[in-house]
Amino acid sequence: MPKDYTYAEVSEHNSPGDALLVIEGKVYDISTFAEDHPGGEPIILDQAGSDATEAFKDVGHSDDARAILRTLLVGTLRRTAGDSGGTATVQKIKPAKTTSSSLLGGPAIGFIILAVIGVLVARKYLA
Numbered sequence: 001m002p003k004d005y006t007y008a009e010v011s012e013h014n015s016p017g018d019a020l021l022v023i024e025g026k027v028y029d030i031s032t033f034a035e036d037h038p039g040g041e042p043i044i045l046d047q048a049g050s051d052a053t054e055a056f057k058d059v060g061h062s063d064d065a066r067a068i069l070r071t072l073l074v075g076t077l078r079r080t081a082g083d084s085g086g087t088a089t090v091q092k093i094k095p096a097k098t099t100s101s102s103l104l105g106g107p108a109i110g111f112i113i114l115a116v117i118g119v120l121v122a123r124k125y126l127a
């Protein structure tokens with residue numbers, strides 16, 4: 001029985017025995033299929049609870065894969081205000097990028113400031 005899922009609901013199903021993923025706006029239950037996935041269980045479980053559209057397409061899955069997909073369909077992703085649905089993957093990546101750039105930028109700037117202060121203090125005492 002097809003059901004409407006919000007992205008938040010899908011993202012709760014992200015463990016091996018309870019795994020949903022989104023491909024092209026449709027929700028698929030991969031709980032039992034994951035261990036039979038020809039590309040390997042870890043790679044598909046990695047996408048559990050998220051929008052796997054890009055990952056699925058990137059692999060260039062065959063028509064056979066798409067036929068299997070149809071048997072796993074459990075519902076449709078309902079996009080609601082505040083529930084970004086398909087774009088959530090992008091949102092997931094964004095904070096990671098921010099964190100990594102602030103990891104590079106933030107402390108690096110702190111070190112430079114500290115180094116400058118250190119040099120100034122050192123010059124004052126050495127002068």
Ligand code: HEM
Pocket residue numbers: 028030037038039040043044047052055056059060061062063064065066068069072
């Ligand atoms: C419910 C969703 C999925 C189904 C039904 C599925 C099915 C399949 C099937 C049948 C194959 C064998 C090759 C082919 O027929 O194309 C395959 C291979 C593969 N799949 Fe998936 N797949 C799914 C999701 C994913 C996702 C989300 C990823 C990546 C994150 C992935 C990565 C791979 C890889 C790397 C291979 C091996 C490709 C190769 O050997 O050339 N699959 N998959």
